[in-house]
Amino acid sequence: MSLARTVCLLVLLFLTACGKDAPWNKAQGQGGSQFVTGSIGEPSNLIPILASDSSSSDISGLVYNGLVRYDKNLKLEGDLAESWEVSPDGLKITFHLRRGVKWHDGHDFTSRDVLYTYRVTVDPKTPTAYAEDFKQVQSAQAPDPYTFRVTYAKPFAPALASWGMPILPAHLLEGKDITKSALSRNPVGTGPYIFKEWVPGQRLVLEAYPKYWEGAPHLARYVYRIIPDNSTMYMELKAGGVDMMGLSPVQYQRQTTREEFLARFNKYRYPASAYTYLGYNLRLPMFQDVRVRRAITCAINKEEIIQGVLLGMGQIAHGPYKPGTWAYKSKVDNDPGYDPERAKELLQEAGYHMGAGGILEKDGKPLSFTIMTNQGNDQRLKCAQIIQMRLKKVGIDVKIRVMEWASFLTNFIDKGKFEAVLLGWTISQDPDLYDVWHSSKTGPKELNFIHYLNPELDRLIVEGRGTFDMAKRRDCYYKIQEILAKDQPYTFLYVPDALPVVTSRIKGIEPAPAGIMHNFIKWYVEQ
Amino acid sequence: MANYLIKRILMLVPLLLGITLITFTVIHLAPGEPVEMATAMSPKASAATRARLREFYGLDKPLHVQYGMWLSNLSRLDFGRSFAPDNRPVLDKIKERIPITISLNVIALILEFGLALPIGIMAAVHRDTLLDRAISVFVFVGFAVPTFWLALLCMYLFGVKLGWLPISGIHSLGSDQWSFFWRSADLARHLVLPVSIATFGSLAGLSRYMRSTMIEVLSQDYITTARAKGVRERVVIYRHALKNALLPVITLLGFSLPALIGGSVIFETIFSIPGMGQLFYQGVMARDYPLVMGILVIGACLTLIGNLLADLCYALADPRIRHGRG
Numbered sequence: 001m002s003l004a005r006t007v008c009l010l011v012l013l014f015l016t017a018c019g020k021d022a023p024w025n026k027a028q029g030q031g032g033s034q035f036v037t038g039s040i041g042e043p044s045n046l047i048p049i050l051a052s053d054s055s056s057s058d059i060s061g062l063v064y065n066g067l068v069r070y071d072k073n074l075k076l077e078g079d080l081a082e083s084w085e086v087s088p089d090g091l092k093i094t095f096h097l098r099r100g101v102k103w104h105d106g107h108d109f110t111s112r113d114v115l116y117t118y119r120v121t122v123d124p125k126t127p128t129a130y131a132e133d134f135k136q137v138q139s140a141q142a143p144d145p146y147t148f149r150v151t152y153a154k155p156f157a158p159a160l161a162s163w164g165m166p167i168l169p170a171h172l173l174e175g176k177d178i179t180k181s182a183l184s185r186n187p188v189g190t191g192p193y194i195f196k197e198w199v200p201g202q203r204l205v206l207e208a209y210p211k212y213w214e215g216a217p218h219l220a221r222y223v224y225r226i227i228p229d230n231s232t233m234y235m236e237l238k239a240g241g242v243d244m245m246g247l248s249p250v251q252y253q254r255q256t257t258r259e260e261f262l263a264r265f266n267k268y269r270y271p272a273s274a275y276t277y278l279g280y281n282l283r284l285p286m287f288q289d290v291r292v293r294r295a296i297t298c299a300i301n302k303e304e305i306i307q308g309v310l311l312g313m314g315q316i317a318h319g320p321y322k323p324g325t326w327a328y329k330s331k332v333d334n335d336p337g338y339d340p341e342r343a344k345e346l347l348q349e350a351g352y353h354m355g356a357g358g359i360l361e362k363d364g365k366p367l368s369f370t371i372m373t374n375q376g377n378d379q380r381l382k383c384a385q386i387i388q389m390r391l392k393k394v395g396i397d398v399k400i401r402v403m404e405w406a407s408f409l410t411n412f413i414d415k416g417k418f419e420a421v422l423l424g425w426t427i428s429q430d431p432d433l434y435d436v437w438h439s440s441k442t443g444p445k446e447l448n449f450i451h452y453l454n455p456e457l458d459r460l461i462v463e464g465r466g467t468f469d470m471a472k473r474r475d476c477y478y479k480i481q482e483i484l485a486k487d488q489p490y491t492f493l494y495v496p497d498a499l500p501v502v503t504s505r506i507k508g509i510e511p512a513p514a515g516i517m518h519n520f521i522k523w524y525v526e527q
Numbered sequence: 528m529a530n531y532l533i534k535r536i537l538m539l540v541p542l543l544l545g546i547t548l549i550t551f552t553v554i555h556l557a558p559g560e561p562v563e564m565a566t567a568m569s570p571k572a573s574a575a576t577r578a579r580l581r582e583f584y585g586l587d588k589p590l591h592v593q594y595g596m597w598l599s600n601l602s603r604l605d606f607g608r609s610f611a612p613d614n615r616p617v618l619d620k621i622k623e624r625i626p627i628t629i630s631l632n633v634i635a636l637i638l639e640f641g642l643a644l645p646i647g648i649m650a651a652v653h654r655d656t657l658l659d660r661a662i663s664v665f666v667f668v669g670f671a672v673p674t675f676w677l678a679l680l681c682m683y684l685f686g687v688k689l690g691w692l693p694i695s696g697i698h699s700l701g702s703d704q705w706s707f708f709w710r711s712a713d714l715a716r717h718l719v720l721p722v723s724i725a726t727f728g729s730l731a732g733l734s735r736y737m738r739s740t741m742i743e744v745l746s747q748d749y750i751t752t753a754r755a756k757g758v759r760e761r762v763v764i765y766r767h768a769l770k771n772a773l774l775p776v777i778t779l780l781g782f783s784l785p786a787l788i789g790g791s792v793i794f795e796t797i798f799s800i801p802g803m804g805q806l807f808y809q810g811v812m813a814r815d816y817p818l819v820m821g822i823l824v825i826g827a828c829l830t831l832i833g834n835l836l837a838d839l840c841y842a843l844a845d846p847r848i849r850h851g852r853g
Contacts, residue, residue, distance in 0.1 A: 023709050024699045024716075036700065042809075045612040052565060052572075052612070127583040127612075129565070129572040179583075179614050200623045201801020202696055223700060227799045231679055232695050239687045239694055406559025406814070409567050428570070435570035445563075445577065447570060 033525045034221040035506065038233040038242040042201060042226045046187040047178060048166040049121050049128040059224060062206055062520070063104075064166030064189035067095050067114065067148070070429050072512035072519065074325055076160055080109065080167055080190065081148075086468050090155030095163070097146045101213050103169050104194045111142035116170035118150075120178055127179060133162035157465045157473060161430040192217045192521045202226060218508070218524035237265075243506060247499040249313040256501065265501050268511050271324065272498040275317045276380065276424040277490040278371065278387065279450045283416060286369065291350040293488040297336045298343035299394045300387055306494050309382045313499060317492035319481040320425070320433060324513055326470070327431035327477040334485035343394045352395070360395035368397035369419040372412060374405045383493065384422050413449050421450075427495075431477050432465045437484075452489040531842060539831050546827045547601075547820070551594050554819055560586060561610040561814040584610050597820065606824075607817035609810075617821040620806060627697060628790040628802035631718060635725040636783055643730050644776070647737025652764060654742060662734070670731030678724050678797045685720065693717050695799035721798045725791070737776065744772040774841075781837030785830040788822075 043056040048064060051057070067081040078084070081095040101109040118140045122131050136159065139151045152159060169188050173181060187195050192214065193206035206222040225242055227233040234251060236242045238261075247256065247267070256267060278296075280287040287293060302316045318335045321328040336342070347360055347367070355361035359368065371387065373380040381402055388398040403412065412418045425436065435441055439458050441448040457480060464476035484490070500516055502509060508523045509516050559567075562580040566572035581587045585596065600607055606617035646666065650659045686694035693699065697717045702710055744750065745768050753763050790804030803822065810818035 022712070023705050024713065050612050052569060124579060127580050129569055129576050131576060132571055132573050184613055201805060202698070227695055228796045228805065229799070232682065232797055232799060235682050235687050235694050239690065241694060406557065406564060409563065410558035445574065447568065
């Protein structure tokens with residue numbers, strides 16, 4: 001076929017395609033009870049223990065269930081377990097499983113599945129990042145099909161939450177190599193949605209499971225579209241190609257305020273489970289003096305950062321917890337607060353005096369350090385720039401270095417070759433701080449890379465994770481927040497807001513401390 | 528000719544080996560390992576977990592052993608399994624992505640050559656006239672405007688405002704239920720924006736190249752002779768000059784071959800096209816060594832084949848080359 005003829009044919013095809021009869025014209029605006037959401041990343045593996053990315057867990061969360069889950073107020077409730085008991089010494093947990101639950105292929109769910117999930121997770125041959133919590137288990141038994149019991153060597157409070165891990169179908173996996181299982185692309189779960197198809201690089205489709213034990217979800221189809229670019233996703237949202245996405249502060253504040261938009265979409269806003277911080281390398285003499293660290297915190301106007309970087313879409317962080325959660329102490333007495341004059345006094349007390357060029361000096365050395373942060377996060381860079389400006393005003397010289405993530409970790413964090421870092425952590429639902437703050441976690445590639453050593457904090461962390469008594473735990477975490485506020489090993493900066501937007505076609509959304517997705521199966525489309 | 532061909536093909540083997548050795552070393556020199564990329568800053572991953580994962584992927588072995596294993600697998604055309612958590616065969620992943628990238632790039636390439644060559648010829652024939660200048664401005668605008676920006680503007684205009692064209696992806700939702708005709712039409716609709724923008728962006732280079740070679744040929748003595756003999760201008764340009772001016776373009780066509788599978792990361796990201804560019808980018812970011820190596824090897828093979836084809840075309844056109852007297 002000649003080139004001219006091909007082009008003619010394409011043009012003809014295109015013109016026909018623009019006609020009113022085209023199926024996409026019919027489909028438009030009638031999403032029915034289909035729900036389309038957009039994601040930057042593609043899931044990697046739908047066997048939950050083999051994946052650690054958020055896209056995989058978004059899908060797994062709808063296909064599988066754990067034994068327990070967090071409710072809308074972030075309290076643990078039964079999921080596949082109807083109830084559970086913890087023995088008085090805190091060593092044994094007995095789960096009573098829900099009866100009548102079926103896997104999507106029709107098999108009964110029993111304690112054999114739970115036992116298999118536990119065994120395969122701790123199996124050294126399984127390449128999983130989730131074995132740690134389960135390794136605390138001394139023994140696991142399934143005395144009958146609807147009872148599952150685990151025994152721990154010592155009381156371990158995060159244990160309960162760890163059973164929120166999605167339970168895998170033993171009848172499909174037992175005796176097979178899990179890494180080569182077809183379930184990684186074609187999962188079979190007990191959850192509200194049945195896996196339908198996965199078109200690589202494009203979308204995943206789930207369909208409502210009519211026999212779900214909580215009742216069939218109202219939205220018949222869940223489509224997870226992979227759109228790697230945020231601007232494209234935003235345009236797809238406006239054009240009706242996706243029903244939900246997370247907005248950036250700029251999009252939330254400036255680009256989605258017109259009436260026309262607000263008539264078509266509902267915007268939501270609540271604290272995200274994450275915080276951003278400025279962490280100091282405590283091996284350096286400069287930062288070993290708590291007065292210097294407190295002075296830096298005093299010199300930083302956190303509110304200004306929230307306004308400047310997040311356009312007000314966030315709140316000040318004083319410690320490692322999300323405001324409003326049970327472990328969060330709203331008023332921390334030791335928190336320095338914004339006070340540049342106090343910063344100057346503290347630095348003077350620490351032996352610094354103003355040198356040439358407006359930079360403080362001690363023993364002839366200027367008070368100067370570099371903040372490192374990772375490339376590709378514009379908010380962190382802006383944040384570092386505001387800090388630089390504020391610290392300059394009290395006489396501290398700050399340089400900023402932005403690095404590619406992998407080399408940042410390998411060449412600087414792992415080797416302890418940094419002065420200060422601007423990074424963020426996700427806040428887990430369980431308030432245990434062992435991995436990030438315990439002094440045993442300062443080894444290579446471990447998370448206490450700033451090298452914060454505090455025996456009192458260690459004791460409180462161990463005490464907090466060693467009891468199931470909520471009041472006792474809260475007491476420990478309140479004390480921990482006071483210690484961290486006093487010591488300022490990090491300057492905790494802010495907790496950003498999550499800013500999801502959902503098309504107004506979808507009803508039944510109920511914002512709660514857990515966000516908006518907690519009652520997804522109750523969302524519906526008004527007929 | 529056969530001798531020349533055999534010699535050239537034999538030369539490809541050490542070249543390909545050299546390329547794989549260099550790329551293998553370079554990727555492993557980049558900071559960060561796949562295991563680290565997956566577990567870094569994760570409270571759930573202990574040192575034991577990392578060790579276990581490294582062992583699973585064979586990263587605990589010395590580099591030369593890893594290279595040897597990779598090479599021996601490759602000799603059986605086994606590209607290994609991806610280091611991503613899905614652990615799928617690299618070849619499967621590539622097979623899924625390659626058709627769309629190739630079709631998209633072939634269409635863009637045809638359009639690009641189909642438009643750039645006439646534009647270049649026109650500019651050369653009407654050299655230094657208003658038309659020539661207008662063409663220059665047009666192609667340079669395409670060259671200078673950042674394609675991602677242009678892409679976003681077009682997506683906004685045609686997708687959001689006018690609603691004529693889809694914004695991203697290559698199929699509409701639910702299109703698998705439609706007839707073959709509508710599915711093809713749907714695909715064509717999805718390709719309009721990415722293909723036009725890809726073509727517009729690369730028009731400048733090729734058309735300017737065509738213009739300059741054409742001008743060079745048109746100033747040759749034999750053209751002057753032809754004109755002096757009274758041959759019609761059309762015949763001079765399209766029969767005598769064009770044939771010679773096209774010869775260097777063959778090389779460019781050869782170079783375009785690897786780009787057919789490489790795709791473009793920016794394009795595929797903006798338009799959410801699940802192609803090789805996107806796959807390669809994800810592979811590099813996750814330090815997915817087998818995937819990156821697999822794509823690079825295919826790319827290297829295509830580059831070499833492209834060069835070989837270009838050389839062969841030259842050799843066919845010019846006997847001095849194939850007899851080693853070039």
